[in-house]
Amino acid sequence: DDIAEAVISLEIMRDRATAHREDFETLYAAMHGLYSWFLRVCDADGKEYALKQHEQLFETWGATLSGEQSLSPLESAGLTQESVGDVMRALSAASKYNQELKEQKERMSGAALNTCEKVLNPLKFLLSNGATTARDYRVVIEKTLSDTEKALSTQAQRSSLARLPMDELVKIQFRCLNPALAFRELVGENGARSVILTSGTLAPLNSFASELGVDFPIRMEAQHCVDMNTQVWGSIVASGPSKRVLNAGFKSRSDWAFQDELGASLKEWAKVVPHGMLMFFPSFSLMEAIVHRWR
Known part of the structure; x- marks a missing residue:
């Protein structure tokens, strides 16, 4: 939805702007190309990228692409090693011009420009040296059915770009491993x-x-x-009180049986470890999910 609104705002600015029209055209072409790719990713059947249902998470499908696999669709969107520099320069010029407009009606919303920055900045690094840097990336696609509906703005509702079902939440993450x-x-x-x-x-x-x-x-x-x-004594605790394996891997971390076993283990350790314990989680989201389960 955010990308759809950014594309619409860029299209309006391209037609209205008295200066930097070429920059807004460059940005519009890049964001529109990316949005077209994202729509294919969001295809309900998930045929193009073979989205597979998650083993542990309810109503969740996903796929992981190598950085090299993303180069072809990015090129189709007009983003290559040669062109990404021009797109980033256009983004910088458009942002500066937009600030100069201040409170004028022709001004593009800050949220739309922020969306452009969030989408394009990771691609600047991914495409900086072609396939060489792309090898250090993974593109993670995740689609879930959302319980809450997020209303598009009136402007986006009138546009043909607002094509995603309201109950689907699709995330596309460009993860740099280097x-x-x-x-x-x-x-x-x-x-x-x-x-x-x-x-x-x-x-x-x-x-x-x-x-x-x-x-x-x-x-x-x-x-x-x-x-x-x-x-200091270092050791690995492989299983909990019920002899269940303590595996916090991606496939098992959402399993309630694992979360319960981890909680039971902490309860037993607290009986013998004086002065408290310090526990590290790989992410805040996992910590919040497990604490919610324990409560």
Whole structure:
């Protein structure tokens, strides 16, 4: 819905703008091409991308594409390694022009421009070096049936772009698996002169620097305040009190049996561990889901 409204706003600005019309045309072409691709992804039958029903989540279908697989539909949308720079420059120019308009009626909504930025910025990195950088990406498609209806604006309702069923929620995520891609821009030729990183959990620094793709010539690694030999014991707890395997993998983390077993395990550990425990979750969403189940 947000993308549909952004495309409509760009179309209006393209026709109304007295300046930067070419920039709005460039943005419109890119966003309209992306929206057409997203509509194919949202196809009710899921034929083009073979959306499979999730084993654990109710009324949820999904698929994962490699970054290379996304290059062809992105090219069909007019976004390539050669053109993405022009699109980002058009976005910057259009945003600046829109700010100059201030409160005029011809002004594009900030929400629509924000949608353009959120959609196009990840693609800037994905397409920065063609297939080389695309290998570090995964495109995750997830479709769920939503219980709540989100009303489109009157403008979007009148448009032929408002074609998605109101009870479907479709998410398309471009996931970068290589932090060096984003960090490279920060410390590149036009980036920061100095970057200072401090943390108590960065060690070992060699692997950390390798992940960011940058050499840190000045380093300081202080001794840890904890005696690792006498104060730390590391172990893996493979199963809970009921002998059920504690597997927090993606396929099993939503299983109530796993969540209940994890809660029972914590209850038993709390009986023998003094002064409390600290538990880490891989994401806030998983933590909230499990705590909701326990309550």
